[in-house]
Amino acid sequence: MLEGKPMKNVAIFGLAIVLLIFSCSKDVSPSSSDNSSTGEGGSMAAMTIVGNYMYRIAGGNTIEVYDISGDSTAKLVASVAAGNGLETVFPYKQNLRIGTSNGMLIYDISNGANPTYVSTYTHVVSCDPVVAQGNYAYVTLRNGNRCTRGLTQLEVIDISNLGNPTLVKTVPMVMPHGLDADGKNLIVGEGTYGFKWFDISNPTNPTEILFNKTVPGYDIISRGNSFILVGDKGLYQYEYGNKTLNLLSTIPVARP
Amino acid sequence: MMKIITPLAILLLVMGGCDNPRWNSGFTQMGYKPVYASSGDLKLLIKSSPAKALTETGKIYTKGNLLLVNQPFQGVHVIDNTDPANPINTSFLEIPGNIDVSIKGDFMYADYSGKIVVIDISDISHPRVTQNVTLDTRFQEYPPQADLTRDFTWRTYFECPDPKKGVVVGWVYANLNSPKCWRENQ
Secondary structure: OOOOHHHHHHHHHHHHHHHHHHHOOOOOOOOOOOOOEEEEEEEOEEEEEOOOEEEEOOOEEEEEEEEOOOOOOOOOEEEEEEOEEEEEEEEEOOOEEEEEEEEEEEOOOOOOOOHHHEEEEEOOOOOOOOOEEEEEEEEEEOOOOOOOOOOOOEEEEOOOOOOOOEEEEEEOOOOOOOOEEEEEEEEEEEEEOOEEEEEOOOOOOOEEEEEOOOOOOOEEEEEOOOOEEEEOOOOEEEEEOOOEEEEEEEEEEEOO | OOHHHHHHHHHHHHHHHHHOOHOOOOOOEEEEEEEEEOOOHHHHHOOOEEEEOOOOOOOOOEOOEEEEEEEEEOOEEEOOOOOOOOOOEEEEEEEEOOOOEEOOOOOOEEEEEEHHHHHHOOOOOOEEEEEEEOOHHHHHOOOOOOOOOOOOOOEEOOOOOOOOOEEEEEEEEEEEEEOEEEOOOO
16 A cells, blocks of 8 residues: 555566667567467468467378477477378368368367367369358369369359368359468469459358459468469469559569 | 472471471470489488578478478478578578478488488488488489379479489479370379
8 A cells, every 4th residue: 555656666667678678689580479389371382380389281281280389399289181182271160171082171170199180171173272150161262273063253162061061152163272361361373363352241252352463372371451473473462442442562483 | 400499409308307306405394304323222311401592382280480491302491480580591501302391309200202201300400310211213214293283284204313423312393304204184
């Protein structure tokens, strides 16, 4: 009670120290901001970290689980046979979404070391990365390669009931590769054909805002008001505008 | 007269038959070329090199202001993305055979020839291998199965490795001159 003022001084002093410490920590080389956090890959990624485990698609048919609680080591603790044609892995809440050559698999990882099969969303044979947001997963199916029976489209899948993913919408595409959903924005790479920007304010009805046909899109990471896109011509970063994209920067590919 | 023309015609035919440019030296084909090193010890091969131009792009990965762009089977371009309007290509982290990376805290988990190598990147300009792996012998013989970085082909051409040139530590996608080796994909 009587120490009101000194306590306040101590608090201010403490705050000053904290501010001083933070203002002194200057990054000399690009580094990640905090020590336990994980980074973010694009939808083409074949490995991902959730908590103390790293999940990796190996040999197209196995989900490998590595215990990385020791940080400096990655110990293989499980190899889960999950069928053929596995390509990409995307974490969402307590699940892994696995893009396969004929759809999407969902594995529960509430027990991190032991992914358990939940369900399969199967369509025709195609190639498909997958991302998820809220109750919906967005999957691109691509034709024109080994997935010769496939379709070339974007599919919106209702995953509110994980045990029974259901198709709610199909959008025709040209040659879709990676994609990323972020808030009301969905960017889909169209390989060498460019990339598309969709409005997903209504998540079940992606509405095309624009189709950039000059910048090839292969893998995408969207982050708030901007996104990073990589493709045959290089690395591009854009800021979302009102129906237009503002090119922030380019690191072009130099052909040898 | 016929006695001369017939052998001449046959000779011409035979010569024409030989003139198949595909099997003469000089046909070019995109495929994989081995990258050689004097040692197969990954600990010595994983290192930071000066920044180089992006020549072929793979997957991307971000953490904080760090942005990594994979150069398939070679490593990652390290980009300081503090200002997305002015990303700075700072260095190249050489990881032979690499396609995918992920990061937690100060550690990078990178695939290498089907295995996982762990690298302390608390100072990414001085990477330190904390979990090493040994070279896969198959890697010495043919390139890894093509991944999602390019469209699938049924046949992947590559330059036949020559053990006299050293240990194969990586494969680069390049224009090959009359490659004599290939693998069938499925």
